[in-house]
Amino acid sequence: IETYEAQKDPLCRAIWVRTRFGDLFMDAQSFHAARRYRDHGKLYSVFEIADEISQSLTAGQIDLSAFCRDVGKALQLKPRTTATAMELPKTDTHPRSILIVVRHPGPLSSVQDHRDTGLRETLYYRPANEAILIYTPSRKTLEICASTHLVRAKVSDTFAQSVLGQDLSRKPLMARNYNLARFRTSLCL
Secondary structure, three states: OOOHOOOHHHHHHHHHHHHOOOHHHHHHHHHHHHHHHHHOOEEEEEEEEEEEOOOOOHHHHHHHHHHHHHHHHHOOOOOOOEEEEEOOOOOOOOOOOEEEEEEEEEOOOOEEEEEEOOEEEEEEEEEEEEEEEEEEOOOOOOEOOOOOOHHHHHHHHHHHHHOOOOOOOOOOOOEEEOOOOOHHHOOOO
């Protein structure tokens, strides 16, 4: 902490954290993106959790390996999925929550590469995607930011079943989807 605080300015602190604690820095980036989604009305979904689900869940109680395995099955992914969970303390605008960042492979894609010999070669790769979940026990809500509605729905269903133990056949998740981006360009006050 002393070394971190001894850095010259906020940019130097960010660079220091990025070089020494890369995973933590990436989690902070994901949290920042989630906050921007929530606070600025970007595209995301909110799912309501059943009333009988306990409010005492903490980030340390989540079995991340089982959750990742279940997400991989739900999304039909062969490559490994990873996740990080952390506590978000109460702020002036948000109650105590749990942040879960799920990193998963995207669909197989390709790009043409022009070689030194003049020939073109197709290179295949899987882009890295992530789904950011914010579970707020006091509100009984699960907010999720992800690239597609399908990923948001499947990851939230998996979280509700695998982590919270909700029986979705008895009470499915109630969803609200937000996409206010259109109003930012079409509505002038």
